[in-house]
Amino acid sequence: MSIVVRDVREHELDSVLALNNAAGPAILPLDAAKLRSFFDSAEYFRVAERDGTIAGFLVGFGSDTAHESDNFAWFRARTPAFFYIDRIVVASRRRGGGVGRALYADVQSYAELRHPQLCCEVLLEPGTDHALLFHGSFGFREVGQNVMHNGHRAAMLMKDLCSYAWVRETYGDTLPAAPWMPMPRVQSLTLAHRPTGTCA
Helix, strand or coil, rough: CCCCEEECHHHHHHHHHHHHCCCCCCCCCHHHHHHHHHHHHEEEEEEEEEEEEEEEEEEEEEECCCCCCCHHHHHHHHCCCCCEEEEECCCCCHHHHHHHHHHHHHHHHHHHHCCEEEECCCCEECHHHHHHHHHHCCCCEEEEECCCCCCCCCEEEEEEEEHHHHHHHHCCCCCCCCCCCCCCCCCCCCCCCCCCCCCC
């Protein structure tokens, strides 16, 4: 069956929370209040559905968002404009089946219209090599490391979004309405007024 990526629905938050907290060492656990704050404030919060059930989800924030995160703050101190992936989770039984790539393709399609760079981190813990390999195969590179307040060390990853410069030059501050284009969940956003990255 095909993978459908769509905005999360409020009644699905319990299922998303269980999925997050069963993900293993690559993903920090959440409580219901924190997940609710994501639902209320995240610019991008979408699930991947396969065979009628949630197989994964991804949460992201633009660099101008009031988002509290050690790693988001690390990028904000060093990068003028970016889109930050706070977390991506794929159900263990669905790993290797294209769910993660479907979510990343969708978030990149969203972000490259609005932001010059895509950022995330991978915890450097035993058993997380698959996450580093996945991100490397998707074009991310390590730009530093951050030790979080809880003592976890993370590899800080970034990917230039090559389409952003063309979108910015062509459409300026206002994107055209297009039915295929994912829109921000919680606010009306324009394109970032910041320098672009360079793409080879």
